[in-house]
């Protein structure tokens with residue numbers, strides 16, 4: 224196990240608020256096969272690990288709440304926090320259209336205890352960590368919001384998948400993180416993350432990793448013409464299958480870690 228410090232030492236800059244991306248985000252992610260594959264992968268992990276539909280869920284950096292909405296349909300109460308009022312407005316619209324309750328607050332996850340002081344049976348943090356200036360600082364906070372015996376579902380942008388795409392696109396001296404230009408445009412996650420470093424810190428914080436999956440480990444590396452020829456269902460099936468296998472899962476664009484906190488009664 225590596226001994227990465229639990230806190231970051233990077234200079235502080237603001238995290239990435241999605242106000243200007245909100246409308247495009249729904250269109251470019253969830254209305255596409257990439258977003259549908261993400262939802263399928265998460266649903267399969269929840270099913271395989273028998274997470275069920277917990278009573279309470281906190282979605283930190285929840286955006287438009289697409290995955291939370293699926294759990295709300297099974298009766299889970301959703302509390303959602305995000306720094307983007309545009310994303311929150313879209314989340315409220317989606318829940319209202321589905322006639323489902325949602326408690327949505329505008330605020331940063333670093334200040335979560337001001338809005339939602341309690342612990343939850345399930346905490347989601349999906350595709351947020353890589354947009355934070357100090358991603359490792361957030362991990363103890365995320366873990367602290369999980370009840371004993373509860374779950375943390377953490378999905379983040381994978382350093383290895385990012386670098387492999389850069390290489391396959393001919394950028395043989397690709398930087399590990401976003402270039403300054405992409406960073407200024409705000410369209411690329413500023414911190415692709417090494418899954419082993421994240422997993423080590425979670426374990427140091429007392430979490431047990433029940434599922435380690437790569438998402439879009441086949442989809443993103445297959446030529447579009449080949450995807451069209453074999454069809455989206457076949458691509459999805461391969462992605463779901465190889466996303467659980469070494470070494471392919473390490474090339475996923477995202478990694479999903481589904482982790483459990485020890486119950487007070489556990490040894």
Ligand SMILES: C[S@@+](CC[C@H](N)C(=O)[O-])C[C@H]1O[C@@H](n2cnc3c(N)ncnc32)[C@H](O)[C@@H]1O
Pocket residue numbers: 238239240241242283284285286287288289304305306307310330331332333348349350351354355
């Ligand atoms: C890529 S989106 C992901 C949204 C959602 N979790 C999902 O999986 O669809 C990242 C979200 O994180 C939010 N965000 C960024 N920094 C944040 C912070 N410090 N606290 C709370 N939300 C934050 C953004 O506004 C945006 O809605």
